[in-house]
Amino acid sequence: MNNYNKSPSKSSTNASSMHTSSLATDLLVAKNIHKTYPQGSGRLHIIKGIDLTIKSNEALSIVGSSGAGKSTLIHILGTLDNPDEGQVLYKGKNLFQMNDEEMASFRNNSLGFVFQFHHLLSEFTAIENVLLPARIGDKDNLKSREKAEKLLVTVGLQDRMNHFPSQLSGGELQRVAIARALINDPEILFADEPTGNLDSHNAARIQDLFFELIKSLKITLVVVTHDLSFAQKFPRTLRMQDGRWVIGDKQNLIV
Ligand SMILES: Nc1ncnc2c1ncn2[C@@H]1O[C@H](COP(=O)(O)OP(=O)(O)OP(=O)(O)O)[C@@H](O)[C@H]1O
Ligand SMILES: [Mg+2]
Numbered sequence: 001m002n003n004y005n006k007s008p009s010k011s012s013t014n015a016s017s018m019h020t021s022s023l024a025t026d027l028l029v030a031k032n033i034h035k036t037y038p039q040g041s042g043r044l045h046i047i048k049g050i051d052l053t054i055k056s057n058e059a060l061s062i063v064g065s066s067g068a069g070k071s072t073l074i075h076i077l078g079t080l081d082n083p084d085e086g087q088v089l090y091k092g093k094n095l096f097q098m099n100d101e102e103m104a105s106f107r108n109n110s111l112g113f114v115f116q117f118h119h120l121l122s123e124f125t126a127i128e129n130v131l132l133p134a135r136i137g138d139k140d141n142l143k144s145r146e147k148a149e150k151l152l153v154t155v156g157l158q159d160r161m162n163h164f165p166s167q168l169s170g171g172e173l174q175r176v177a178i179a180r181a182l183i184n185d186p187e188i189l190f191a192d193e194p195t196g197n198l199d200s201h202n203a204a205r206i207q208d209l210f211f212e213l214i215k216s217l218k219i220t221l222v223v224v225t226h227d228l229s230f231a232q233k234f235p236r237t238l239r240m241q242d243g244r245w246v247i248g249d250k251q252n253l254i255v
Contacts, residue, residue, distance in 0.1 A: 027090070028087075028220075029088070030087070035069070035072055052077070078190045109137060112186035151182055155176070171198055
C-alpha cells in the first residue's frame with residue numbers, strides 16, 4: 001500500500017490556507033461558497049460558506065458523514081453545479097463568469113471526474129469509453145487512441161481494451177473510468193467515493209492506482225471518501241460536517 005508523500009508537518013486542516021508546499025501555486029480557490037436547494041416553500045442550506053485553496057500537484061481527501069455536502073461541494077468545484085453565492089477561481093479566473101461553451105471546454109480539458117458508479121456507456125468498448133472525452137474535445141484521433149491504449153495498460157487493462165462494460169468486473173469498470181478521466185491530461189482529478197462500490201481487494205488496488213497516477217502524471221487529486229484509512233494516506237485531509245469544514249488536527253479523523 002502506498003502512503004503518498006506523507007509528512008507529519010503537513011497535518012492539520014485549516015482549509016483555506018494549509019497546503020502541501022509553500023512554493024506550490026494556488027490552482028483552485030473557492031471563496032465563501034454557499035449552496036441551497038429548494039425544500040417545500042423554503043430552501044435547504046447545504047453548503048454554508050466554504051473556503052478552500054488547492055495547490056498545484058496537491059493530493060487532498062475530503063471526508064464527512066453522509067449528507068454533509070461533500071458531493072455538492074466537489075460538483076461546484078468541478079463546475080458541474082453552480083453555487084448560490086461565492087466564487088471558484090481557477091488560476092485566478094472566476095469559473096462561473098465563463099459562458100456555457102467556455103465552461104464545457106474548460107471542464108473537458110482541465111478536469112477529470114471519477115464517480116462511485118463508473119457511468120461508462122454500455123454500447124461502447126472500454127477503449128471507446130476512454131476515448132469519448134478526447135472525441136468531445138476534438139483531439140487528434142490517432143494520438144488519442146495511442147494515449148487511451150497507454151492509459152488502459154497503466155491501469156492494468158491491456159487485455160480488456162475491447163471488452164464492453166457488461167464484460168468487465170466492478171474494479172475493471174472503475175479502472176476504465178479512471179483512464180477515461182485522464183485521457184485529456186486534466187490538471188485536477190476529482191473522485192467522489194471512487195472505491196465505494198468495490199470489495200476491499202479491488203478498493204485497495206484502485207487506491208494504490210490513484211497514488212501511482214498522481215506521482216507519474218503530476219496531477220492534482222481531490223478525493224471524497226468514506227474510507228478513513230484511504231483518506232489518511234493523503235498529505236491533507238479535510239472533514240466536512242453540515243456544510244462546513246471541521247477545523248482540527250488530522251488525528252481527529254480517527255473516530
Ligand atoms: N438536487 C438536490 N435537491 C435537493 N437536495 C439535495 C440535492 N442534492 C443534494 N441534496 C441534499 O444535500 C445534502 C448534501 O448532499 P451531498 O450529496 O452533497 O452529501 P454527501 O456529503 O456527498 O453525502 P454522501 O456521503 O451520502 O454521498 C443532502 O442532505 C441531500 O439530500
Ligand atoms: Mg456524496
